[in-house]
Amino acid sequence: MFKFGIKNRVIFSFITLITLALIGLISYLLYFFSQQNLKLQTEHLVTNGKIIEGFMESYLISGNQQQLDTELKKFNPMNNLRITIINPNGNVMADSWETPTNMDNHANRVEFQDALTASYATALRYSNTIEKNMLYVALPVYNNNQIIAIVRIAETLRPIETAFDNIRSNIIGAMFFTILCSFILSFWLGKKYTTPIEEITLAAKNIINGNLQQKIHLNTGDELEILALTLNKLTSGLQEKINETNAEAQKLALILEQMDNAIILLDQYGNVTSINKKAREIFNITAEMLGKHSISVLGNTLLGQTAHEVFASGQNKLITTTISINNTKKTFQVFFAPLSQHTVSPDKILTVFHDITVIQEIYERQVDFVANASHELATPLTAIKGFSETLLDGAYKDEALCEKFLKIIYTEAERMSRLLKDLLQLAKLDSAEYREQINLQPINLLEIFTEIKKRLHQQIAEKKQQLIINTCCQNSVIMANHDWVMQIIINLVENSIKYTPENGLITLQYECTEDFAFITVSDNGIGISPEDLPHIFDRFYRVDKARTRIAGGSGLGLSLVKFIVELLGGQITVQSKVNQGTTITFSIPLAQ
Secondary structure, three states, X not given: OOOOOHHHHHHHHHHHHHHHHHHHHHHHHHHHHHHHHHHHHHHHHHHHHHHHHHHHHHHHHHOOHHHHHHHHHHHOOOOOOEEEEEOOOOOEEXXXXXXXXXXXOOOXXXXXXXXXXXXXXXXXXXXXOOOEEEEEEEEEEEEOOEEEEEEEEXXXXXXXXXXXXXXXXXXXXXXXXXXXXXXXXXXXXXXXXXXXXXXXXXXXXXXXXXXXXXXXOOOOOOHHHHHHHHHHHHHHHHHHHHHHHHHHHHHHHHHHHHXXXXXXXXXXXXXXXXXXXXXXXXXXXXHHHOOOEHHHHHOOHHHHHXXXXXXXXXXXXXXXXXXXXXXXXXXXXXXXXXEOOOOOOOOEEEEEEEEOHHHHHHHHHHHHHHHHHHHHHHHHHHHHHXXXXXXXXXXXXXXXXXXXXXXXXXXXXXXXXXXXXXXXXXXXXXXXXXXXXXXXXXXXHHHHHHHHHHHOHHHHHHOOOEEEEEEOOOOOEEEEOHHHHHHXXXXXXXXXHHOOOOOOEEEEEEEEOOOEEEEEEEEOOOXXXXXOHHHOOOOOOOOOHHHHHHHOOOOOHHHHHHHHHHHOOOOEEEEEEOOOEEEEEEEEEEOO
């Protein structure tokens, strides 16, 4: 399709203007030339008419028409002028070309009628006699102030028309030549003035397509050059802004990608549009899942509902929800923030997932522990209060009953003391200042084992159990704190004594590698169920509250053991089967 662009419009307008101007000028010139020629020819005929008037005046006065006609024909030997003498009544008296008697009355001719009232009259008319355009000039002839005749002189316009045609042909030729020159000039001017515009237009299209490196180089010295320079400055400034924005976006993307929290971007329909590295790792989201709804990706309906509410309100929102990942339930705090790119209303939702599963579990265990600790403290206090009231009511008079009640009061007080002692030790171990004050020094494990066997001899003998010590390496010196190591091993061995039936076997074994000593405490006691085994080292976890209470435990022993082992730079593991026994192994760095 032909596009009538600026260049074509300039050419068309210029040529049209030139053509119209030439047509107007030529029309005026042709009219002027024709009028001038006509005026000159009229003046020529008027002069000839006056000459003829003077020459024929005597014949007109005498009234001899025959002689007048004869003399008139002699007067015009070249026959280039037609001379007609007409009386006031319009009858032809003489004619240089025709016989007067054969001619019509001329009273109705325009030039005749006008000459009756003017010094002379003219008329242009086609002559049927000679079949040519003629110019007629009529002059009145006076005698005693009376018109006695009208002298009419006529001449063909052919010479004038021929000259006019020649002039017109030359002028029209010149006009076409001028139009051709103007076309060439307009084409050159159009190209000169539209080429910069085309360059600016092309550059603008490239800028729209994202090519901000496009530069316009013009040396026109006019407003177009100023416009080009302005566009160059605009693109340079815009490129700088885009580079800054891209740099910030890359920084933000890198930060989001490396964040420890999972980040998921949702659209207004709840579809997942973008995720970071942590989200891929936590939720196992693949590239094929992008674009799908959050329900199918995460299996959680609350996320989609909350996203819809945030879209509607445009306000941030924080929720806590549970998501199943690989058949394991995880608790997340999810922060929703609406994002707007080009509109006032949000078109994306940024969701930040903070895994609070551990915190939630710790909180729940803390709540559970507070309840258990309160119960553990309340139970001995209740017993002590109850038996004290019984003694005060008179039971102290019965020596046997008094002794029994006092032993119960003492036992409950001891259990409450152990619980408080464990709580205080946990508080100390949680203190960084306390841990910094502990000095690590070389300790001989064989001496520790011997000391423990002596200290626990009475408890082992009471249950008719056997404690066996095995050493499998020569280097028995570890880098640790004496009291901490004693507490670890005593706690583990006492647990074996408590939960191993009479005549049971308890083994305390020592092995070593190049850098670590491995101490193992094993028994053939009641064991631990598979459900409880992963949680036995949790600080606020208790396997069997009733059984632990009967055995005199506080529920904090193993969590203290694990905490101390890790503070010493080691690790602890457990293996157990119900009714077969338990084996606990921990490591401590050797002294170098």
